[in-house]
Amino acid sequence: MIATPETKDLNGSHSVVSMPRRSATLVETRELSKQYSGGVLAVDGLSLTIRAGEVFGLLGPNGAGKTTFLRMLTGLIKPTSGNATVADGSPGSSQSLSRVGAMIEAPAFWPYLSGRDNLRLLARYCGLPDTRVTAVLDEVAMTEHAHRAAGTYSTGMKQRLGVAAALLKDPALLILDEPTNGLDPQGMVEFRNLIKNLGTGDRTVLLSSHLLNEVEQICTRIGVIRRGKLVTEGTIDEIRGGTELVVRAQPADQARLVLEKTYGADHVTVRDGAFSLRVDMSQTASIAKSLVMSGIDVTELRPAERSLEDVFIELTGTEGGS
Amino acid sequence: MLAAVRAEWFKLVRRRAMWVTIGMMVVLAVGIEYFLVYIVATHPPAGAARAGAELTSLQTGLYPDSVVKKSLASASALGGIFALIVGVLAQGSEYSWATVKTTLVQLPGRISIVVGQLASLAVLALIMVLGLFIADAVASYIIATIDAKSVTWPSGIDLMKGVGAAWLILYFLAVLGFGLATMFRQSGMAIGIGLAYVLVIENLVFGLLVNLGDTFKQIQEWFPIANAGYLQASFGRASGAVAAAAAGQPPVDATHAVTVLALWLVGVVAVSAALVRTRDVT
Numbered sequence: 001m002i003a004t005p006e007t008k009d010l011n012g013s014h015s016v017v018s019m020p021r022r023s024a025t026l027v028e029t030r031e032l033s034k035q036y037s038g039g040v041l042a043v044d045g046l047s048l049t050i051r052a053g054e055v056f057g058l059l060g061p062n063g064a065g066k067t068t069f070l071r072m073l074t075g076l077i078k079p080t081s082g083n084a085t086v087a088d089g090s091p092g093s094s095q096s097l098s099r100v101g102a103m104i105e106a107p108a109f110w111p112y113l114s115g116r117d118n119l120r121l122l123a124r125y126c127g128l129p130d131t132r133v134t135a136v137l138d139e140v141a142m143t144e145h146a147h148r149a150a151g152t153y154s155t156g157m158k159q160r161l162g163v164a165a166a167l168l169k170d171p172a173l174l175i176l177d178e179p180t181n182g183l184d185p186q187g188m189v190e191f192r193n194l195i196k197n198l199g200t201g202d203r204t205v206l207l208s209s210h211l212l213n214e215v216e217q218i219c220t221r222i223g224v225i226r227r228g229k230l231v232t233e234g235t236i237d238e239i240r241g242g243t244e245l246v247v248r249a250q251p252a253d254q255a256r257l258v259l260e261k262t263y264g265a266d267h268v269t270v271r272d273g274a275f276s277l278r279v280d281m282s283q284t285a286s287i288a289k290s291l292v293m294s295g296i297d298v299t300e301l302r303p304a305e306r307s308l309e310d311v312f313i314e315l316t317g318t319e320g321g322s
Numbered sequence: 323m324l325a326a327v328r329a330e331w332f333k334l335v336r337r338r339a340m341w342v343t344i345g346m347m348v349v350l351a352v353g354i355e356y357f358l359v360y361i362v363a364t365h366p367p368a369g370a371a372r373a374g375a376e377l378t379s380l381q382t383g384l385y386p387d388s389v390v391k392k393s394l395a396s397a398s399a400l401g402g403i404f405a406l407i408v409g410v411l412a413q414g415s416e417y418s419w420a421t422v423k424t425t426l427v428q429l430p431g432r433i434s435i436v437v438g439q440l441a442s443l444a445v446l447a448l449i450m451v452l453g454l455f456i457a458d459a460v461a462s463y464i465i466a467t468i469d470a471k472s473v474t475w476p477s478g479i480d481l482m483k484g485v486g487a488a489w490l491i492l493y494f495l496a497v498l499g500f501g502l503a504t505m506f507r508q509s510g511m512a513i514g515i516g517l518a519y520v521l522v523i524e525n526l527v528f529g530l531l532v533n534l535g536d537t538f539k540q541i542q543e544w545f546p547i548a549n550a551g552y553l554q555a556s557f558g559r560a561s562g563a564v565a566a567a568a569a570g571q572p573p574v575d576a577t578h579a580v581t582v583l584a585l586w587l588v589g590v591v592a593v594s595a596a597l598v599r600t601r602d603v604t
Binding site: 074092105108111112126 | 325326328329332333336337338339419420421423424425426427428429430431435602603604
């Protein structure tokens with residue numbers, strides 16, 4: 001089971017590399033591109049801003065360029081063009097890495113070392129005391145298994161150890177690349193709760209995923225990436241869009257005439273026996289009034305809610321997500 | 323940078339494969355260079371009676387006063403192979419386990435990590451050398467005691483020079499293995515090409531080329547495996563199976579050999595560091 005934030009206070013424990021949160025913007029990229037040798041353009045002019053305290057979801061189908069983008073943010077690969085600032089430093093610089101914890105793709109550990117020793121090793125790289133290791137093992141509920149060699153861990157345990165490694169520096173920015181990959185449904189639920197908890201307070205989380213419900217449940221803001229380009233960015237409500245109204249009214253023929261006359265035939269479509277109106281939400285009252293004044297009974301009038309899946313399919317075409 | 327050195331040593335010292343490799347090196351070196359030679363010298367096969375002087379020379383070469391020559395012979399031949407493997411394992415596994423990513427997203431910076439790795443390898447190479455010298459010293463003492471001979475040890479200066487020379491040879495080969503693993507980003511190809519170079523390629527190529535003229539002999543004097551042999555030979559010929567191949571007067575002195583090996587060492591380190599620093603980690 002994964003610990004709750006009520007019982008474990010990560011920020012309460014000490015850390016030699018923990019630094020005050022300085023900037024309101026944790027990640028800022030401008031026209032960031034990466035073309036691999038062989039000509040594959042994995043990331044194409046991606047500009048993105050992530051503010052402190054957000055749980056930002058980078059959503060995109062497999063092969064959209066999410067991992068390449070995250071690798072650039074952590075300095076593992078260099079961009080072909082464009083620039084980025086991550087936690088007030090250039091990607092991969094000591095200044096940046098001191099405030100960033102990252103788990104890129106599947107977590108990788110030294111299989112002959114125990115889980116605890118793996119973290120002790122990483123703590124040594126950062127000049128952190130072993131007490132920090134104990135704190136993060138507790139945070140991800142891995143203390144019980146910490147003595148076992150990491151090579152014997154299940155996928156879920158490795159993922160949790162990966163998050164523990166990312167938390168060692170008590171980072172201002174936590175970057176997690178498809179963290180629930182390979183987990184069973186129970187493990188996914190536990191992991192999502194863990195990530196939600198990690199994103200509370202002023203820590204910023206950047207999470208990449210191709211799982212829509214995961215992003216929907218965890219993230220406060222999302223960006224959708226397709227073929228290396230950011231196709232949209234905003235809160236989930238913004239991305240779902242609130243520009244359509246669903247209207248049910250009787251008699252339907254008369255209602256259609258009124259709506260088309262008032263808002264134009266282009267803005268009115270019939271779907272499942274109801275009218276779908278592409279108008280500003282502020283016009284809701286005037287729509288109701290015009291229908292009623294025309295002697296039409298309004299039985300339903302509400303904003304149309306598109307699922308994130310609808311939007312995702314619309315934005316990414318047939319590539320889809322799962 | 324010190325943090326990276328501490329971390330790399332923490333990692334290396336807990337890796338059982340390293341100690342198994344070093345243990346095998348010591349056991350094989352003592353087994354082949356001392357006990358096998360002793361058995362041959364004390365139980366000569368039928369028909370070898372005429373070679374009595376040679377057998378006696380073999381046997382006296384096993385006594386403590388020859389321990390520096392014998393250990394250097396072991397280091398430059400058998401030890402070098404194991405040092406290469408240790409160097410490959412130290413870096414190649416980081417790529418095969420993908421832990422190179424895990425390390426690079428921590429604090430210290432790419433060059434600091436390389437420095438940490440190479441510093442740890444330097445210590446490990448010294449442990450290998452000391453292991454060889456101590457095991458050889460014990461074996462030579464046992465043989466001298468069995469033969470009821472007086473025990474005379476080499477001078478402290480000779481011992482230190484021998485340890486230094488053996489360390490340079492083993493450390494260069496470990497760094498060569500490290501560099502090959504960095505270049506190929508894996509262990510298998512690095513070990514294969516490393517062993518082929520150390521055991522065959524340099525000797526084979528120059529074995530053929532030197533027949534074409536002295537120019538090629540002079541060129542060979544700037545290659546690492548040849549200079550490892552020259553450095554070992556500068557301590558005098560050791561008797562025994564492996565050392566027999568290194569017989570003859572070296573064409574260059576120890577200073578030249580040390581200089582060339584050091585230059586190659588610096589070159590391999592520079593190339594490795596440049597690769598680690600500039601390459602994308604995918």
